[in-house]
Each structure stands twice: as C-alpha cells, then as structure tokens.
Amino acid sequence: MAVTANKLELMQIARAVAMEKSIDMDIVIEAMEDALSRAAKSRYGQETNIRVEIDPKTGEQRLWRLMEVVDEVENDSTEINLKAAQRSNPEAEVGDFLSDPLPPVDFGRVAALAAKQTITQRMRDAERDNQYEDYKDRVGEIISGVIKRLEYGHVIVDLGKGEAVIRRDQQIPREPLRQGDRVRAYIADVRREARGPQIFLSRNHPQFMAKLFEQEVPEVYDGVIEIKAVARDAGSRAKIGVYSNDSSIDPVGACVGMRGSRVQAVVGELAGEKIDIVPWSEDIATFCVNALAPAEVAKVVLDEELERIEVVVPDEQLSLAIGRRGQNVRLASQLTGFEIDIMTEEEESEKRQKEYAERSKLFMEVLDVDDMIANLLVAEGFARVEEVAYVDINEIALIEGFDDETAEELQARAQEYLEKERQELDAKRTEMGVEDAMLEFEQLDLKMIVALAEEGVKSVEDLAGCVADDLTGWTERVDGEKKHYEGMLEKFRIKPDAAEELIAEARGRMGWDDEEEGEEAEQTA
Template structure:
C-alpha cells in the first residue's frame, strides 16, 4: 500500500502538476471525514499518514480542563497528568483511537481522494488552456447532435455548438471537420464547458487572419465586420502603409485568399471595402456594389442620407434590405437611401458644395459572389 501510494503521488506530481503535499493534506482531511462517517464519532481528531510504512493512524484531540463537560472533546487535568505529568489546563492531549479495520477504509478513501484530485487537476488544466482561447478559432470534429446542440470535439474536451450559433445553410454530420469560434469558457461543477459558434462575426475575422499574412502581421487591420451568417457579410479594412492595398491583400491573387474563407463558410458572399474615418467615404464604400452619387451627413443623429442613381436603388438596398442593413452595421451610421430623382425633387441633390466627387475618389472594392 505504502509503495503504491508513494509511486502514485510521485507520478501525479510529475505528470499532472499536483503537489504531493497538497495530495497528502487532502487524503488526511478525507480520512478524518471517513473516520467520523464510518465510526459515528464526533470528537476532534487528526490523522497521520506515514508514507514510509503505509500506516494510517487516527488521534483524538482533547483539551485539558479542570471540569469535564463533554468527554468527547475534553479531558480532566488529573487524567491527562496520569499520561504525562507536564500537561496543564488548556493544553491539547492526543490519544490514538485508530479502529482495527481502519486500514481498508483508509485505502479506499485515499484512492477516492487521489482520483478526485486528478480529475480536478485535469479540469483545471483544460480550463486554463481554453480560457486563453476565448474569441479564438479552432478546428473541431462533429461528434453527435441533439435538438438543442451539436457536440464538437476539440481534442481534450467536447464543445457545445448551440442551435442559434449554427449556420442555417449548413448540415452537420458526425466526423465533419469544421472551424469554430470560441465564444465562452465556463467553469462548472462538472468541469469546464466550452461554447462555440459558426455565426459569430469573430469567426470571419479570424479566418481572414489565417488566410491573409498582412492581417496577421498587423500591416492590414480589419476595422469592422457585419455578418448575416450563411448569406452575406461585409468587412472594412485599412492600412497605415500607403504602399499596401488593404482590399487587394484580402482578396489575394486571383481571389484565392477570400475564396478560401468563402469555401470554409460554405459559399457565404463577402464584400471587402476600404475603411475611412470620413463617414461620407466610408458609407459610400460600404454600400458597394452600388454606385453612390452623394452622402449627406447628420452628425448629431449619426445618420446619413445617401443618393444613388434611380437604376441602382434596388442594388443599393439589396435583397430584403440586406445591403443597406449590412452597410449600416459595418459603419455604425444610420443610412437612408434615396433615388436621384426623389433627391432632386426634395432639393437635397445636387448640393452647392459637394463633399466628395465619388466617381473620382471612391476606390473599387471586392465583392465575391
């Protein structure tokens, strides 16, 4: 028993990073509970675990008092001094009370404690590893599913993909390999619980970081993302280096980089537009692929009125308003789109002082269909 326990403690200390002293303290505390539970004893006791010979002993601790009111916790001065003449009032006397068959109970208890501590340590290691990966991307393997969740193996642990985080255009089968975005890591009584998503805008951002070296090294920055998962997304990009084309970097040679992201998202369309700190330029870019004639800004309301050619109105608004909705999410500005004829009738277009000549200054963007 002693050698087996000693070997087990040494192995756990080496492989799991669990201190031997921590394990011994836990075992001794569990032995106290086991003694009280199995032998119906309520006195104050401590246990002594000797790793050299494998012995496990129980000692009752009693306070020396002049008059005994509770013999389970107290001992008289006279009785204590019979054991050792040096005992005085308020001293603590320890007497061995190890039951005959305590060894079997102790061994079983020690095994349970070690098993529990190993489980807790493994859970702690997994939690520490994954809490640092919140808002990161991982590749997982679909294991199984029920009406509420799909369970995705991330190697050491199974993550949960809720129904509202699943792309409506995707159908998942066991053993499918998918990339997921870790949204939340929780510590529960049953161990760490990992929640992942396929619809989160962060997934799109991380995929571009993987595919585009300029984003990974910080040369190009993704400023904002607007996504309707499974259908269409828009991202705005910027570079402080005037020699770098942020849109072209994301598109890649012959569209290879953006196409890799589209393939991972099972055909989701992606618009890549150039970011600007000028809302006039940014809103006009964000409404791509529609042509924009003018953008009238209301700073107080953080709203814009956008004038587009009559024949481009439906393109600017998009199917079920999607293009305008995504552009508003991307820029953070309210967008009201008006056709040129209506704007002329209302007297808001053309203006005397144009903020921007869009035909000349708005750059081409990328629209992957």
C-alpha cells in the same frame, strides 16, 4: 518500519493519476488524506476531529485526534478542559490543540466505497479547475476539435483536455456538421458552473472571420493591415473593413491574395459565405460609400449626433444598394455603426421640399414673419426655433437682406416664444404632479418630462423602474409579423445608450445599485 509493497503501489497509482489528469500530486495526496479522515470518523465518531498525513515518498499513513483546550467542555469528542490538558502537556493553554496518535484504520467495504467516492470527486473537481484555468484566458482565440456527438441540434466538440459546445444559434445555417468531423471555431465564452467549466464556441461570430483572415493573411497577423470592422450574415454574406498602416500596401488586395487564394481559404471555412472586403476610412461618409459597394452612391447626408446617414442613389441602383431582403444595407449599417437610410434622387427631392415647407411654416407661425424671411432662414440651414434663439446673432445678421436690427428682433421673438413655451410646459408638469427632482436630470428637458408624465412616469422612482426599451421603443414578432411599440421618448430620438445612462442615474439616486450589490455580496457569502 519497513515500507510495505501495497503502500508503495498506492503511491505509484496516485502519481499515475496525477500525470494522466495533469493534476498536482499534492492535490491527489490531499484527496487521499481527506478520504482517510472521513473513513476514520466513521469508526471513531463523526464529530471527532481527525487529522491524517500521508508521506508522499513511502505512502506511510499517520492519524491523530485533535482536541481543543477549553475552560468548560461542551463536546467531549472535540474538546478537553485545561486541567486535563495540562496533565499531559504542562504548557497547554486555552485555544491550543492537543493531538493523540491513532492506530491505522482498517477499511471496511462501506468505508472503502466512501473513500473511493471522495477521492473521485476531488479529482473531478481538480480536473475541472485545471480545465477552467486552461481556457478562461483563451476567449477570442480559434480552437480546433473533433465533433463528439450532436445533441438536440447542439454540437459537442472534443478538445482533447475537455469538451466544448457549439450551440445551434452559433452555427453557420445549413452547414452539415457530422460526428467525427474536425471543426474549427471561435471561443466565445468560458464560464465556471456547478457542473464544471462550460466552453462555448461559435462559428457565426463576426470575430471568427476576422481571426481566420489573421491566420490566412500574414500582413494582418503582423499588424501591417488592421481589421477595423466586421459584419456577418452567417452562411450568406459578410463585409469586412480593412486598413493598411503602410501606404505602399493595398489592404484589399492583400486580403484577397493571388487569384483570390487567401479570401477563398476563408470562404471555404465559412461554408461558401460571400465576403466583401471594404477599404476602411476615418471619414464615416466615405466608409459608408465603400461599405455599400457594389452600389453607386450619388449623395451622402451625415448626422453624427444621431449616428444616422441618408444615402441617395440613382433609381437604377436602389435595389442593388438595398440588397436582397435588405441584406446589403443592413451589413453596411452594422459595419459603419450608423443607421443608413437609402432613397432615390426623386424621393430625396420630395423629402427636402417637404422639410423646407414644414420649417418655413414653423418660422412664420412662431416668429410672426412673412414667407420670404422664413424661406431665407430655412435656406441658411436653420431648422429649429432654438437655433434662431441661441445662435451667434452675427450668423443671422449676415444673411443677405437682413441687418443687425432684423437679427435682434428675430432672436428676441424666438427667445420670447421659447420662454412662453417653457412656462406652459412647467405649469403642465406641476399640474400633472411631476416631482421637482425630475428637473435635475441633464438629459431631460421639459418636453421630455411632460412626455414621460403622460405615460405615468412622474418621479425618479418611476424612471428608475423603467428599462431602455420603454424609452426608445422596441420591435417584436406578433403572429409572424413584426410589430413596433413606440417608446415614451422615441420622438425625441433618444439613443439606447443614452436611455440606459438615464435609467442608471435614476437607480443610483434611489440607491438601488447599492442594494443590488449588497444582495449579490450576501449570495456570494
């Protein structure tokens, strides 16, 4: 059969569409077959099972009606009984499909419009899938595009093959972005959504600055210099911790560049944001001192367990260390990952004296000793009764003025006090109706359990129903002012990640995680 010109023209259009949209030709052919199948059903009946094939070379169309072989026919549009099927094909069996060729469909106006909509939708879906596949593995890269329009403060960026958005909260404050401008941004997230893939860009993400340094500083790109940490107050100031794997290369100098050329290129891209380049150190105390530059630090007291650092500075350096509106200390805290408390030498002295007096008083009351013995214990670094009770006895005996007998007596008194306290707390727990299962959590001691019970958390189910903020406390703005709400375990200095682990364990014991997974599976199905 001769190939008509209009069929060849149809295939040429299909190839042109596939090339323009960067879509596989098979997907275009499949969409056309689906459209023809729908059009054929409008003529032969919607319940009819029709299969269409298009020859990709000639454009020739072939249509079949498929009938399933069954024992008992329930739908004569799609089924045929075994006896009737064997008349046309003696080898037919139940479950097989018989095909009858159908004549080509003459498209009416309505059928043509429906076919066009089907093909358009399939093309759009394929284009969206391609766009998602193109960008889903590029999260963390810097990309360049042209600002297409501004919508309610959000910036829509044309990337060439698609569009992306820089939301208002991901822009550099007060940066003038206008339609038609070319802009660079960090790919923060790519999501597949019903309306198509959504590409979210950011210009205030800390890693955006890190990637800019990677582009401007060859040593960073080659891996000779590592960017260990980044903290930003977008549009105002930033700190970046750098480390050199080659001792002969100064990481700070390399990032600054000749006459500041390299860092100025980054500053220019970030709308004039000031950048402090800080030498990174494995020693967190040293890194903290570097991060607080240009302020001078007199003393650092590190508490690794609580991830807290107390920094003592001279009186005249206090405002410089804190920075305008606390910016310098806040960025240093973000950079190091530790909470930083800044105080003057006078404040530090007063604090130490107060702590010394409180600890001495505690030992005098609990251990029933005079102020001289209590002061000796505090001077040697003992801060809690538990430390006296369970430390190696030799550490107490070696204190000047103490002997083995004194050490044994002090430790015995400390253990006796703690045992009595434990019994009292356990009795209180029982009286308050706290279930025994709460004792099985390794993270909780009796003091914590009683504190939870006083707030109404008396069972594993109660604990599972909490969120981390309930335990650690939270701060929010009320009438324009910050207000802090104390958490149930805040006085025990529980950290957010520890609170989340505790709640997750409680939910696991209740089996809630399995239920949530089951619900998610049902929704997906």
